[in-house]
Amino acid sequence: MDTNTLRSFVRAAELGQFQHAADELGVTQQAVSKRIASLERELEVRLFTRTARGVELTLDGQALLPHAQSIVAGVERAITAVRPGSRALRIDVLGLRSAQAVVLHDYWRSHPETNLDVVTLRVNDPRVAVAAIEAGDIDASFRTVTDPAALPPGLQMIHAFDTPLELLVGPRHPLATARRLTPPQLRKHRIWVPGIAPGSEWADFYDQLATAFDLRIDAAGPHFGDEVLLDTLAESTDVATLVGARDRYMWPTHHDLRRIPVVDPILAYPLSLILPSANPHPELRGVIAHLGTLPRLPDTAWLPSWATTPQRGGDNTENARGPRPRP
Amino acid sequence: MDTNTLRSFVRAAELGQFQHAADELGVTQQAVSKRIASLERELEVRLFTRTARGVELTLDGQALLPHAQSIVAGVERAITAVRPGSRALRIDVLGLRSAQAVVLHDYWRSHPETNLDVVTLRVNDPRVAVAAIEAGDIDASFRTVTDPAALPPGLQMIHAFDTPLELLVGPRHPLATARRLTPPQLRKHRIWVPGIAPGSEWADFYDQLATAFDLRIDAAGPHFGDEVLLDTLAESTDVATLVGARDRYMWPTHHDLRRIPVVDPILAYPLSLILPSANPHPELRGVIAHLGTLPRLPDTAWLPSWATTPQRGGDNTENARGPRPRP
DNA sequence: AGGTGCGCCCAACCAATCGTTGTGGCTCGC
DNA sequence: GCGAGCCACAACGATTGGTTGGGCGCACCT
Numbered sequence: 001m002d003t004n005t006l007r008s009f010v011r012a013a014e015l016g017q018f019q020h021a022a023d024e025l026g027v028t029q030q031a032v033s034k035r036i037a038s039l040e041r042e043l044e045v046r047l048f049t050r051t052a053r054g055v056e057l058t059l060d061g062q063a064l065l066p067h068a069q070s071i072v073a074g075v076e077r078a079i080t081a082v083r084p085g086s087r088a089l090r091i092d093v094l095g096l097r098s099a100q101a102v103v104l105h106d107y108w109r110s111h112p113e114t115n116l117d118v119v120t121l122r123v124n125d126p127r128v129a130v131a132a133i134e135a136g137d138i139d140a141s142f143r144t145v146t147d148p149a150a151l152p153p154g155l156q157m158i159h160a161f162d163t164p165l166e167l168l169v170g171p172r173h174p175l176a177t178a179r180r181l182t183p184p185q186l187r188k189h190r191i192w193v194p195g196i197a198p199g200s201e202w203a204d205f206y207d208q209l210a211t212a213f214d215l216r217i218d219a220a221g222p223h224f225g226d227e228v229l230l231d232t233l234a235e236s237t238d239v240a241t242l243v244g245a246r247d248r249y250m251w252p253t254h255h256d257l258r259r260i261p262v263v264d265p266i267l268a269y270p271l272s273l274i275l276p277s278a279n280p281h282p283e284l285r286g287v288i289a290h291l292g293t294l295p296r297l298p299d300t301a302w303l304p305s306w307a308t309t310p311q312r313g314g315d316n317t318e319n320a321r322g323p324r325p326r327p
Numbered sequence: 328m329d330t331n332t333l334r335s336f337v338r339a340a341e342l343g344q345f346q347h348a349a350d351e352l353g354v355t356q357q358a359v360s361k362r363i364a365s366l367e368r369e370l371e372v373r374l375f376t377r378t379a380r381g382v383e384l385t386l387d388g389q390a391l392l393p394h395a396q397s398i399v400a401g402v403e404r405a406i407t408a409v410r411p412g413s414r415a416l417r418i419d420v421l422g423l424r425s426a427q428a429v430v431l432h433d434y435w436r437s438h439p440e441t442n443l444d445v446v447t448l449r450v451n452d453p454r455v456a457v458a459a460i461e462a463g464d465i466d467a468s469f470r471t472v473t474d475p476a477a478l479p480p481g482l483q484m485i486h487a488f489d490t491p492l493e494l495l496v497g498p499r500h501p502l503a504t505a506r507r508l509t510p511p512q513l514r515k516h517r518i519w520v521p522g523i524a525p526g527s528e529w530a531d532f533y534d535q536l537a538t539a540f541d542l543r544i545d546a547a548g549p550h551f552g553d554e555v556l557l558d559t560l561a562e563s564t565d566v567a568t569l570v571g572a573r574d575r576y577m578w579p580t581h582h583d584l585r586r587i588p589v590v591d592p593i594l595a596y597p598l599s600l601i602l603p604s605a606n607p608h609p610e611l612r613g614v615i616a617h618l619g620t621l622p623r624l625p626d627t628a629w630l631p632s633w634a635t636t637p638q639r640g641g642d643n644t645e646n647a648r649g650p651r652p653r654p
Numbered sequence: 655a656g657g658t659g660c661g662c663c664c665a666a667c668c669a670a671t672c673g674t675t676g677t678g679g680c681t682c683g684c
Numbered sequence: 685g686c687g688a689g690c691c692a693c694a695a696c697g698a699t700t701g702g703t704t705g706g707g708c709g710c711a712c713c714t
Contacts, residue, residue: 001402002701003328019661031702033662038701045409050662052710056449059464060409063417063444067405071398075328078394082372082387090390117390122383137386329672346690358673360691365671377691379681656714663708671700678693684686 003075005035006068013065017054081117088115089283092129092141095120099163099246100142107290114283124197139281144201144272146306156277161294162268163244166259170234182264183213192239193219205269208304233257265300270307330402332362333395340392344381408444415442416610419456419468422447426490426573427469434617441610451524466608471528471599473633483604488621489595490571497561498583509591510540519566520546532596535631560584592627597634
């Protein structure tokens with residue numbers, strides 16, 4: 001089944017004539033006729049009743065039309081998603097279940113007309129993300145370079161939002177029944193955060209956190225996937241992990257895991273967005289505006305040293321204005 | 328762009344190897360390689376990075392994957408929508424904006440896994456619908472045969488739900504500011520209901536309604552489409568029409584039309600569902616159950632003589648049970 | 655009633671595409 | 685260093701998809 005065939009079907013159905021559809025598609029009427037005939041052969045149903053004035057959909061054709069329309073529209077979106085020069089907004093996130101992805105999903109749901117693609121770089125290194133933005137492969141990235149001087153000219157990093165951390169524990173963990181926890185209560189408990197690349201901003205964050213509150217955070221070791229992590233937590237009586245409040249870690253009624261907010265102070269990870277200083281993707285502006293609407297944390301929240309708390313996005317979004325010549 | 332090509336792309340991306348995708352699709356590895364190459368040529372981007380172990384998605388490939396998956400899934404749905412023998416549930420409604428379609432849409436939204444197709448017979452005649460059900464072209468129809476004896480053996484008609492009528496008027500109509508109206512208040516005002524086929528159940532309904540409350544209902548004349556009707560109403564100082572409370576007649580902030588409920592008594596049109604007595608489509612059962620959850624009207628509501636108010640679906644749905652051998 | 659226009663289908667031909675087999679290059683692991 | 689595994693390229697045959705040309709049926713018009 002060819003998408004051009006489906007397009008022909010859609011236009012023929014909408015216009016009521018093979019001839020007009022053919023004119024519009026730049027082929028002969030016979031070509032459209034053959035396409036429809038092959039479609040009818042493949043589906044083993046008659047899609048049109050042929051009349052003297054043109055064609056009319058059969059019931060089967062009527063049933064097929066919305067599906068075909070949606071497929072054709074999907075093909076259009078697919079093409080604009082990747083065609084160089086005018087492709088859709090493409091943002092790099094740490095993972096599809098991360099708070100960043102959740103926030104982007106929220107944005108997309110309230111702006112469904114946005115052509116937004118969410119990708120994840122295979123290499124978990126902000127420098128790769130920076131290079132990808134410079135190369136134009138992605139339009140922005142929710143990564144953080146802890147040293148602002150390391151940001152190459154032409155790129156900027158703005159504050160996105162802060163995610164409060166929650167403790168994720170299995171039902172047999174001693175803290176499992178707590179409604180809330182304070183950082184001192186976490187002391188002595190083993191906190192396992194696998195998949196953190198040494199030297200990364202996350203490693204730095206957990207380092208600072210462990211030092212500040214004297215916690216036992218084990219951020220080393222390989223990561224075998226969330227499945228393994230969740231399975232381990234569900235079984236364990238002494239291992240817990242930290243997740244962002246917006247992270248979509250839980251499967252529906254999967255393991256009997258509990259998320260327990262940490263307060264007094266709230267522990268938060270500051271998320272940033274890296275994007276080109278000049279001519280960012282035009283649709284980025286809406287995303288940045290959406291970030292500004294997210295609830296902000298109280299000033300008592302704990303943040304790592306490199307968190308640029310004073311400037312909270314607002315002013316920086318000015319740079320995202322203006323038209324953007326597409327290459 | 329061929330859907331088999333997209334399917335190859337999806338499977339190759341998910342499996343990480345052209346070879347496996349090829350095995351699964353029943354073609355050679357070279358064929359998959361050529362398909363991907365042609366896709367890359369068409370989109371002018373590289374979709375995979377080739378490694379010694381297989382392939383890995385590029386950023387462009389990552390962006391394309393969800394689109395391709397959705398297209399492939401759409402193709403699957405499209406095929407099951409029409410393939411004879413195992414096609415999706417197909418229900419005939421009077422129009423896509425009608426209360427029937429709205430109710431079906433509600434049902435589908437709460438049961439998105441249902442493969443439901445909504446079609447509209449070109450010929451507005453219950454006998455055609457009956458013939459289409461007997462022929463297996465559709466699985467059920469929201470039409471009414473006023474004489475139950477006219478229903479051929481093998482088919483049954485059950486009560487679906489009742490739609491209260493509302494008056495639809497333009498801003499310059501004398502009744503435009505009313506919050507509610509009673510039938511006597513409608514007397515002397517011209518009510519235009521175009522597109523009613525003479526002899527149809529709707530004609531009978533409006534006949535009975537006009538007689539019962541001494542109304543001026545003009546159900547004759549051709550129907551040039553809702554656009555014309557709405558335009559006429561918006562301009563007119565003396566023409567109104569009747570619409571069902573659930574009908575989706577209004578465009579968002581289109582004309583400045585007002586819907587005014589009619590009460591004391593409520594005027595309701597009883598909608599029925601015609602379906603085969605034996606072996607109806609298995610998915611119909613959920614739809615019928617959904618109909619039973621709709622709010623019922625007070626007993627004071629006015630209904631036409633042929634309304635079978637006493638039996639409200641409940642018992643009749645028993646017949647919808649049991650497995651259904653698909654031809 | 656017969657003519658005419660319009661739109662679709664069928665047939666024949668040609669070009670392009672698709673899939674196969676065979677082969678070569680590359681990387682990884684032993 | 686060598687084999688195993690995987691992808692790309694080349695050549696060939698089969699199939700598909702497009703075009704042109706001709707014919708049929710229906711509606712409308714004179």
